[in-house]
Amino acid sequence: MKRIAVLTSGGDAPGMNAAVRAVVRKGIYEGMEVYGINYGFAGLVAGDIRKLSISDVGDMIQRGGTFLYSARYPEFATEEGQLKGIEQLKKFGIEGLVVIGGDGSYHGAMALTKHGYPAIGLPGTIDNDIPGTDFCIGFDTATNTVLESIDRIRDTATSHVRTFIIEVMGRDAGDIALWAGVAGGAEQIIIPEKDFDMAEVAKTIQKGRDRGKKHSLIVVAEGVMGGNEFADELAKHGDYHARVTVLGHVQRGGAPSARDRVLASTFGAHAVDLLKSGKGGLCVGIRDNKLVENDIIDVLENGKHKADLSLYQLNQEISY
């Protein structure tokens, strides 16, 4: 291949720019031309496409968000949209595409694959819920952002001897809650993967108080329930006056961590290697600390992300 393109899609994640930069630089290093597509699949269909140079991605590795912009575009689920996208790519003479994003992005890449167009998916989502990889671009940064907030809230919780409920992102996956909860020393971590009993939660808070504990921190993944709802439910079991913080969109932004930048750079360069050798229909990941690629159709149809539940057990044994 001599000409490839890259787009970002779905919710933005820190490190997406580092991944785009790697695709562009590695592509040019390999003698290719690299095009950037704005606004994800919407821009693909609309033909919002331009050639990127080395300097277009200069000073980008450290920036949060995505300079290629992102957009939801449900229309790409239709065959019409997909064929229009391929048409645009062909018009620009682009022979392969790198798609960076989450679940929806992978489905777009899979659709192109099924139409015979070479596409490579890179996992970029703070939720860390993409199958085929242990870690997604953006997860490490988001976890550290949440952790900073927990550290801040602990100052106040300790000063006032209070219970705090911190709602974090994670619709289907408890990864952010698990990692930030263990790292933040949260007494309780509530995730979609594990049932919980509110009476038990209340009992544990009470036990801590009886022992002289200065604060209780409860991290709740949004997929279980909202932080305010959680507080209301908890209040039915006792007078805990829990304060609630809903971290929201701050979790998405910020300069990416070292790990996310290295991961994004590795993934981006590998995507180019795959396209260069004519391969498509794959998604890149890291498994057992090794760079891997998987069949994207297989991953989407049979794969399932599993959070590391040993952390859940660990937390119960060290943060009580």
Add this chain to the structure above:
Amino acid sequence: MKRIAVLTSGGDAPGMNAAVRAVVRKGIYEGMEVYGINYGFAGLVAGDIRKLSISDVGDMIQRGGTFLYSARYPEFATEEGQLKGIEQLKKFGIEGLVVIGGDGSYHGAMALTKHGYPAIGLPGTIDNDIPGTDFCIGFDTATNTVLESIDRIRDTATSHVRTFIIEVMGRDAGDIALWAGVAGGAEQIIIPEKDFDMAEVAKTIQKGRDRGKKHSLIVVAEGVMGGNEFADELAKHGDYHARVTVLGHVQRGGAPSARDRVLASTFGAHAVDLLKSGKGGLCVGIRDNKLVENDIIDVLENGKHKADLSLYQLNQEISY
């Protein structure tokens, strides 16, 4: 005076520990003994009081929250509570008290003053709404914390071409919203001190979009209305799909900024100077970049904090 005490009261603010440290170190430097009172006025009345040494405040200058803990204690509004507090102080042989906190703390200090007991108030609240000083301990740190969040949200706002509403603290005072809004380049700042017209807000967002602006950031002080309510109201004027972030308690915590630590240290040492020279019934502040002390009764009865509204005007001229 040979023996003084210090307490923190009300909402915690970053820099309170630096102020306590300064009171302790400066007191000991001046040949005094310094006692710490836990849990604010509640601990005062309960006699939760202990002598502090130089090393008790070692490695404290950088910590958020307050290691003396804080608590609401409405009972201190009664004469009975106040006299009980003075009795405890006398039992320990304590001749003067430094109170660090916000409005409620000042009222406590004023009550002691009215009973003839020497008390000095230090302004510690992220809201920056204490009269008699241009800046309160904690305001600079909180503003920077909010600013970091705005910077993060801007990444996502730009990536998705969206409107974001960011609710920040400030019941009666717009200081955090004003400073963080100007510093964050927010297009709109909504504060208690200024009326606003939602139709105008909507029009300005629209104008920005028409011009190709990638995002709109609106900072709303909680005293005006909640972020979610604001979004609902805005939606009546057009299809802006505004996302909302309620920053909440993260604004209170964190390691204090250089400015807050210097301010807290200066205030704490000055409080000791005042008590040493037998003065009470005062509150310390910074006015026009100079250390000042004011009569605490006068400040509470006649003073009124004024936010710097020139920043409001400035923002309209540079962040449109």
Add this chain to the structure above:
Amino acid sequence: MKRIAVLTSGGDAPGMNAAVRAVVRKGIYEGMEVYGINYGFAGLVAGDIRKLSISDVGDMIQRGGTFLYSARYPEFATEEGQLKGIEQLKKFGIEGLVVIGGDGSYHGAMALTKHGYPAIGLPGTIDNDIPGTDFCIGFDTATNTVLESIDRIRDTATSHVRTFIIEVMGRDAGDIALWAGVAGGAEQIIIPEKDFDMAEVAKTIQKGRDRGKKHSLIVVAEGVMGGNEFADELAKHGDYHARVTVLGHVQRGGAPSARDRVLASTFGAHAVDLLKSGKGGLCVGIRDNKLVENDIIDVLENGKHKADLSLYQLNQEISY
């Protein structure tokens, strides 16, 4: 005036971009055209000048460094260079200039003033050593950056019970050392404005150790001597095994603090106001927490920056 320009010169300082942004946005708000000059006075003489739009300064307020670049250019000290610069400005129809930078930049602005060309100086230097203002753009951020480093070093110093010497910027002015030293709880602050006696320094360290202190932190302004030289001198007075950290250029960079962004925005907008009303030959500052402008010739010929030495005294009384 209908057309003005802006340049940054000398060492870069965090907040310079915020100041340029304010000049551009406020200028356009006032109906002017605003030009940006690359590489300071070098670019001025070379005619490296372009018109800036609102969006050219979008997403700039949070960036460190200066997107207009900076450069040393001693040739601007010659009349020939100055006249060439004015010629370039006239060629572009530019009627007034805003110069952001330190001492050298002010001299350039003064030279233009003496030739009858309207120029306004804005103080931008982390050293905080410009006369006519209490605070310069970049100082607050640099102080916080140094403080973060001190906080990190304290972790190690405490863990190993060691003496650390931290060399910070400040050739002629001890401001960074003073503020970061007080805020960091440094036992000793060595600045150009104050003589010191190495035997006394050693004695104080020893006294702290005898008392059980876990660490000694000494902040040294580079204008006094290098950190390594200081350690060598200290070693002549006893076996202190002091570790040295030379913070160097990290002090210049990073996202500007809230205060620096607000200061830069205020200064930038005010410069436009002054040019708009036909005034030149001035420099903007903040004195006693109020926005001021001073005659630039007077400031450079008679002004002298004074560090706040009350902080020096304070530190001796609370960080021993």
Add this chain to the structure above:
Amino acid sequence: MKRIAVLTSGGDAPGMNAAVRAVVRKGIYEGMEVYGINYGFAGLVAGDIRKLSISDVGDMIQRGGTFLYSARYPEFATEEGQLKGIEQLKKFGIEGLVVIGGDGSYHGAMALTKHGYPAIGLPGTIDNDIPGTDFCIGFDTATNTVLESIDRIRDTATSHVRTFIIEVMGRDAGDIALWAGVAGGAEQIIIPEKDFDMAEVAKTIQKGRDRGKKHSLIVVAEGVMGGNEFADELAKHGDYHARVTVLGHVQRGGAPSARDRVLASTFGAHAVDLLKSGKGGLCVGIRDNKLVENDIIDVLENGKHKADLSLYQLNQEISY
């Protein structure tokens, strides 16, 4: 075992406190008593040992350094020292020991093992150079700290169009340089594991400049040569006016990252599991993203840490 102890030794690393906390909490959870030993092996021999409770490690997970202090103690290399240490442990009725630190700490643990005393080593060093594990406690945090500094320096480098040399830690291992270099977009990474040719370095800088590049960043591991020496050598190949920053001890401190806290917590709890089941003579690690334990004698005698040199190659292909 019913009674175990924990110590930290060698250079401090962020996350050591999180590891100690996990040992204490998990130990108590398992029904054991846990003792803390101050000042590493020096404190062990001196009997500076105390029982730790749950609350002794409260609010510790987020702190840099080690609250158990650390110290170099070459005397522990002697049999006399080792036997004295075991004697102290027995005096307190302590049946097993967890040692957190680097190479020297492992040798201490191995010596105890050879004397038949159960000891478990946990890898804690920012250098990441311990065999038997892919990652050591502290490495992730240190890399992020270096990265923040690189991001700051890039601001200045870009503003002034300059070459910067950044000396980072790493005597024998290039891990910090590699990770921070890739993540920071450094054009050149100089590590002990790879020869380099200064003429080539100079040529690459020149090529970048010819292409219009605004800065060159060179990350040098201290094990290769000092930053200043590197600049001197580079100057022999051309007029590059490279600025040098020696990051030094700031790399050791700071609140640990999420990953380091999770790693430290996992390692600490696992060490207790091993001691509980009567195992000693092991060191814990993470290999291929899985928790492992290795024979400590085998690791020290036959193991060798290998930096991930694929990152070196990657960097040449994307950061030119």
